[in-house]
Amino acid sequence: MDDSAHDTARTEPAQLPLEPTLYQVKKTIVGQDELLERMLVALLARGHLLVEGVPGLAKTMAIKALAGAVGGGFQRIQFTSDLVPADVVGTRIYNQREGDFQVSLGPVFTNLLLADEINRAPAKVQSALLEVMQERQVTIGRDSFPAPDPFLVMATQNPIESEGTYPLPEAQLDRFMFKVLVGYPSATQEYVVVERMISAAQPPAPVMDTATLLGLQRAADAVYVDPEIISYAVRLSTGTRDLAAAGHAELARYVTFGASPRASINMVLGAKALAFIRGRDYALPSDVRELARDVLRHRVVLSYEALADDVSPDDLLDPLISSVPLPDVDPSVRAPATRAR
Template sequence: MQPNGSAAPGSTLVEQVFYEVKKTIVGQDVLLERLVVALLARGHILVEGVPGLAKTLAVKSLAEAIGGQFHRVQFTPDLVPADIVGTRIYHQHSGEFQVSLGPVFTNLLLADEINRAPAKVQSALLEVMQERQVTIGRETHRVPEPFLVMATQNPIESDGTYPLPEAQVDRFMMKVLVGYPSATEEFVVVERALKAAAAIQAIIDPARLVALQQQVDQVYVDPALIEYAVRLTTATRTPALVGLDKLSRYVTYGASPRASINLVLAARALAFLRGRDYAVPQDLTDLALDILRHRLVLSYEALADEVSADAILTEVLLALPVPDIAMQAR
């Protein structure tokens, strides 16, 4: 049950977007919520799950509900950076070069199976994810607003894959693990597949979504909550600070300061979704695993002992006291 607070302007519109997407998506509530949080917080999201879990359909349906452009790029070993960002083309008749923009110039970009392309192709997304722009030749081109990259990767195959560089992984605000649906949800999925797909109406447009992002910027974050985010991130680098000396041998590198920033930004967006104009500790703790799990570099001992990043983070969250913040409307 959420604490009492004034409803954030526009949160009802977001609920309508969820309702519209649910016409085609069964279950996957966590994925959909994280996608909207990333959109409102101007972040990007990495999704890991086996094929057939409606990851692509979720992004496409969300794009239709917000009236935005949607592009899907299937990452393969023969892909080159120009296939992603675009290139300059020489026209013989005019004797001039013209820029042909790539599929990154969209609102929602799905990078399907991103770990199947070489590192130079993966790195082509670095500039556009961080700076929201692409440099082709000597010209810089801005991508449309809002802009979200959702990348997927398959966890069950390793042949022909290229692990994402740490610099690339750190650009993603969240890494969401998608599991199988329940038996009831899967029954509904099969039942819907026997009928024509429901049409999704555009509830908002990209300009309205940008306005919602600006409303999220006004959500209040108590300094104690910022301090808690920093302490949590610091504890992943040095578990001994929270009395977890036994975990130190499992962590080679902890989360970067970008994790602290994203913890607060995402918690602010989640508070907005929950109808508040201020964030509470639960907003942050609910998102902690998704924001931190891909930023931990585990040691060989952790792999040998089958200790996962989620297990380490869960212990850190339990060991770190949650700040006592007055939950009242500002």
């Protein structure tokens, strides 16, 4: 069944709360439509976002603009080589007057955390985010402290100037729902950027509070996903683990480890959020396919041969995604919900 027919089959009442948010962000950001859409998907799907691009492409500005439009708590951590884990999550401080230790919570206790240039900090600082990104809590001493709800990490990193950087470990990368690559704007877009920067900037006005965002997240959770769409996401993930079985034996030598099951989960969660943003109460296979590269590219561990031959994850994912057929799903026929045993 034609996906475009499904897209136009519904009105867009659910999309309205997000349109003012996107409008406020676009008052600051020119172009970058894919990045902005992935940011909204991550917000609704409770996922974390890693943005990679060369300096000067408004990565940090886009995240700050979204934080200004959403409202709620916002903190920015500028990752540097002299940062320590206590600077991120907090620490115990001895109170001489009281005669005991008190906990001072770090900047991660916020709704939207911007981890700027996350690969500039050593591995022990990057690892300080592992617990809070997955379990949404921080353990300091013997006590655990829950992070605010909603809680999202949006991180940026610079792919060039490798001197003084620390590549993110695989366990850290796997915590991110998406890795979005940001490219240069077109000449027309760059003209508008310059025009805006030389005039008085209009900061984004908050058009949403955390209660509204939590309501939108629950609404996105209710989007229907056909079992065939879940199977499609699983086929994409397992295809990265065994490219030969997926019909790409010539590429198998370039992969050391494929994507984890988190990839399948995040493709489906992202598809639900993307469908909600586009005004549908059901996901389509094309939603999964559209998000697949951003979900998978940072989860594929390349071999030394791939590095020697200058093969990128996208070079492997493009033929894999093209070769896995989209399932034929009719959203009007919905399978009954199955109870967990």
